[in-house]
Amino acid sequence: MAPLRFSANLSWLFPELSGFPARLRAAGSSGFEAAEIGWPYAEPPEALARAAREAGLRVVLINTPPGDREKGENGLGAVPGRQAAFREGLEQAVLYAKALGCSRIHLMAGRVPKGADRAVVRGEMETVFLENLRHAAEVLAQENLVGLLEPINTRITDPRYFLDTPQQAAAILQKVGRPNLQLQMVSGGEEGLLKGPVFSKSRDSGAGCRVSDGGNLLQDLFHWQIMDGNLTGNVREFMPIVGEAPFLASSWSAMRFPLSFHSSHPLHLPPEHVQVAQVPGRGEPDSPGELNFSYLFQLLEDEGYTGFVGCEYQPRGEGGLSLAPGGTVSDRGCLPPHGLRCLAPRSPQETP
Numbered sequence: 001m002a003p004l005r006f007s008a009n010l011s012w013l014f015p016e017l018s019g020f021p022a023r024l025r026a027a028g029s030s031g032f033e034a035a036e037i038g039w040p041y042a043e044p045p046e047a048l049a050r051a052a053r054e055a056g057l058r059v060v061l062i063n064t065p066p067g068d069r070e071k072g073e074n075g076l077g078a079v080p081g082r083q084a085a086f087r088e089g090l091e092q093a094v095l096y097a098k099a100l101g102c103s104r105i106h107l108m109a110g111r112v113p114k115g116a117d118r119a120v121v122r123g124e125m126e127t128v129f130l131e132n133l134r135h136a137a138e139v140l141a142q143e144n145l146v147g148l149l150e151p152i153n154t155r156i157t158d159p160r161y162f163l164d165t166p167q168q169a170a171a172i173l174q175k176v177g178r179p180n181l182q183l184q185m186v187s188g189g190e191e192g193l194l195k196g197p198v199f200s201k202s203r204d205s206g207a208g209c210r211v212s213d214g215g216n217l218l219q220d221l222f223h224w225q226i227m228d229g230n231l232t233g234n235v236r237e238f239m240p241i242v243g244e245a246p247f248l249a250s251s252w253s254a255m256r257f258p259l260s261f262h263s264s265h266p267l268h269l270p271p272e273h274v275q276v277a278q279v280p281g282r283g284e285p286d287s288p289g290e291l292n293f294s295y296l297f298q299l300l301e302d303e304g305y306t307g308f309v310g311c312e313y314q315p316r317g318e319g320g321l322s323l324a325p326g327g328t329v330s331d332r333g334c335l336p337p338h339g340l341r342c343l344a345p346r347s348p349q350e351t352p
Contacts, residue, residue, distance in 0.1 A: 002306055004297055007034035009061050009275070019043060020134040021051035028055025034308050036061035038142045041092065045099035052100060059100040061148075061273060061309055064108050075108025076128035077136075077163045080121075082110070086347040094143055106271070107136055107181075108146045109163035118162075125162050130175055137178035148273075149173065156280065164349035219323050226279060231291070232299060274300065277313035284313050 001021070008027035017023045020043050026033050035057045040048055052059050067085060076086035093105050109129060112118050133147070137284055139148050154164040162168055173181055208345030276296075278289035285293035300309070 004301060004305070005034065005035050005308050006032060007308040007310045008032040009036050011038035012312050013315055015315065021047055024048070024055045024057055028057050032057065034058040034060045036310050038063045038098055045096045059102040061104045061106065061310065062093060062096060062100070062102055062278045062308065063106040066108065067110065072114065072228040073110060074158060074161065075110035077107050077109045077132045078125040079110040080128050083128060083132060087135060090136055090139060093321055094139060094145065099144060104146050104148055105140065106150050107133065109149070109161065111160040112162055126172065127288060129172060133172070133176045133181060134178065137176065138180050139201050141180050145180070149181065155226050173340045182332055231296065248264055273307050273310060273311035274305065275312045280352060282314050287316065
């Protein structure tokens with residue numbers, strides 16, 4: 001089985017460095033082969049692309065712009081009255097994705113308006129989201145890009161976020177019915193992935209649709225644990241089979257899974273993306289918490305996962321350093337040292 005590959009989430013790691021170009025260089029020097037950036041828009045795309053090339057990194061994921069952060073916005077996809085701003089932000093995200101060679105964009109849903117009852121506005125927000133997602137699917141298809149939906153847990157991370165469970169995301173993706181939109185999931189905090197219209201002939205996903213035996217899922221184990229638990233069962237249920245498989249996408253806790261859909265020309269994409277952080281403090285995988293990452297990393301390998309594992313956590317260390325001075329990912333960095341999987345390739349004799 002292939003060893004896991006890790007990407008540095010530069011919106012979280014290396015906080016002691018002020019700009020993303022510096023963080024890209026630090027990630028490359030630390031042994032990462034890929035990076036993801038939540039909101040890269042404070043830096044010119046050409047500068048980021050140049051820094052990524054010089055660091056030998058692939059950029060594998062970015063988000064659409066959050067909107068007006070001073071007004072409390074955290075995405076615009078489902079926010080009534082902000083459709084034009086969402087579409088402008090999408091165009092900006094596509095520009096950056098093309099410059100960076102990044103094929104995946106997280107289409108952020110946004111928050112329930114302040115003072116509004118979630119149950120009362122849910123229908124209106126879903127209608128807005130569906131319209132924006134259909135538009136996004138057309139725009140992204142022209143550039144050969146994939147859009148991801150990420151359910152974010154509403155118990156700890158963002159109580160007002162509209163999209164908060166993979167079941168809700170799966171139902172929305174089914175209604176949109178576009179193969180280049182997927183579901184993203186996160187293990188400690190915020191993401192997961194579904195792909196393609198959610199129609200299938202296999203087991204029930206619990207979301208009003210059926211999950212096929214083939215497909216891809218993006219999981220954020222942080223969010224998944226907080227909202228649902230049962231990580232072993234969920235990983236085994238939704239982990240895509242290695243090889244060609246039609247799929248849908250969206251994002252929640254940091255693992256993505258494809259679902260089959262009716263099409264004479266299904267898309268064939270590899271398994272997508274997993275994100276990790278410890279629960280409940282969103283620290284490094286080897287920090288104290290609920291999750292046993294030595295076991296979970298082995299489970300991912302055993303299930304044939306071949307995509308990237310995104311390191312989306314709050315690093316420890318004096319001065320906020322992500323790694324010990326002079327350290328690398330493989331010897332003392334983000335995931336080891338306490339018996340956890342090393343980011344560097346391991347020999348066949350090594351065990352997790």
